[in-house]
Amino acid sequence: MLRWCVNFLAFPSKLTPILRLYDHGLILESANSPSRNFGYRTMPEISAYIVLKMDLLPHVPSIPHDQSSIILEAFGLLSTTAVVLPPQDTPMHPYANSHANPSGPGDARPSALQIISDQKLEGALQEKTIVITGCTSGIGIETARALHATGATLFLTVRDVAKGRAVVADILRSSKGSGRMELLLMDLSNLASVRAAATDFITRSDRLDVLIANAGVVSCPESKTADGFELQMGTNHFGHFLFFQLLKPLLLTSSTSESHSRVVVVSSWSHTLGSVRFDDIDFARSGYDKWLAYAQAKTANIYMANSIERHYRHRGLHGLSLHPGNVFGTEALRHATQENIAQVGDMSVLRKWEKSVPQGAATSVWAAVAKELEGRGGMYLADVGEAEPVRQEDPVGGPGYAPHAFNEQAEERLWRLSYEAVGLEYED
Ligand SMILES: NC(=O)c1ccc[n+]([C@@H]2O[C@H](COP(=O)([O-])OP(=O)(O)OC[C@H]3O[C@@H](n4cnc5c(N)ncnc54)[C@H](OP(=O)(O)O)[C@@H]3O)[C@@H](O)[C@H]2O)c1
Secondary structure, three states, X not given: OEEEEEEEOOOOOOXXXXXXXXXXXXXXXXXXXXXXXXXXXXXXXXXXXXXXXXXXXXXXXXOOHHHHXXXXXXXXXXXXXXXXXXXXXXXXXXXXXXXXXXXXXXXXXXXXXXXXXXXXXXXXXXXXXXXXXXXXXXXXXXXXXXXXXXXXXXXXXXXXXXXXXXXXXXXXXXXXXXXXXXXXXXXXXXXXXXXXXXXXXXHHOOOOOEEEEOOOOOOOOOOEOXXXXXXXXXXXXXXXXXXXXXXXXXXXXXXXXXXXXXXXXXXXXXXXXXXXXOOOOOOOOOOOOHHHHHHHHHHHHHHHHHHHHHHHHHHOEEEEEEEOOEOOOOOOXXXXXXXXXXXXXXXXXXXXXXXXXXXXXXXXXXXXXXXXXXXXXXEEEEOOEEOOEOOOOOOOOOOOEOHXXXXXXXXXXXXXXXXXXOOOOOOO
């Protein structure tokens, strides 16, 4: 698998080398004549060379960009004037370049509204209906604001109708969009409320093109849902699972061959901290850990998207999961103290990658409407593109996904278990 690629523009010849790093080793080739391969070095060779030169412990399989001239030297092509170019934008990483060197909230990384503009979707989705959960705060509000610009009909789920009305008024003040916005009262920590919200929606809408499962509780103190589930797993996963299942018939009938339906599930980098604990989902045996409970719920979010893809892609319904980025301008950390946050990462590092809330909604909006994703799913997205596996030296809060994020056996186990947990008959 290709891990990393560097172009050297200011190389003192016309060769313009490109260095491609694969799991097995490095290949140096010429951008101008791709058939010219200057050499191949295996990982142990390159690693040994770096240790020799820099007295550094290598972090195979990735080598920081600033070591690239040393790698060139290892190929016998030393260039002190080598310039490392940032990653190139591609259809599945359309904003790779602007994510290469973040400089804080509001920097060059796109906002959710920028995605709508770049996709040329202002006023273009008037026939579509989109449901977004958790629209009274943070990323949900900015997701709704951007999607309102498309002209789609939006249903925003809220726990507090007065708060929801204030959000709608605020969006209408700021948006040029003309789509309808309606509120749906739903508490995901109560399955009766989820059922009522689904029934309410079905009586008010005869179609559903996109469901964005955005609402979430983060690292909260130990507590139970109305139905007795651990609060984070119950709210973030089981509540959304039931809501999806009840809306599924509409998602399927709204899908057309030109425009498939989508379910976008907002997960988090925190899924990398732990997987689903099938032998102790409620932490009854091991004792509660708020970050492991969050990690479990956010892994479950990924599994739900992957399972939706596997079960329904052939019927025109796709599942995508994502990490929105580190977005500290929301209420997500309302339960966390500085001490709690320090348990998972150094705040100064987390801040380096921080996004504004509109930037934090960009990946959700891209997942919901991007033309590049038409008819596709089963992907974990981050930084407005398809994510890569997490690397050992990635910062806390980074865009990579954990090895356990794609595990068909575990995904199916959770899928079946979830049917039972929410009291639904299993159906394929
Ligand atoms: N912010 C980040 O850095 C970050 C990073 C990774 C992932 N995420 C994920 O992004 C999503 C949005 O988070 P955010 O940062 O925007 O947080 P937020 O500001 O706390 O917003 C969370 C939303 O979820 C709603 N919600 C909470 N419990 C609910 C329940 N029981 N039933 C229905 N809705 C409920 C909240 O409603 P109320 O207003 O009524 O509380 C609010 O509208 C979450 O899934 C979170 O896990 C966030």
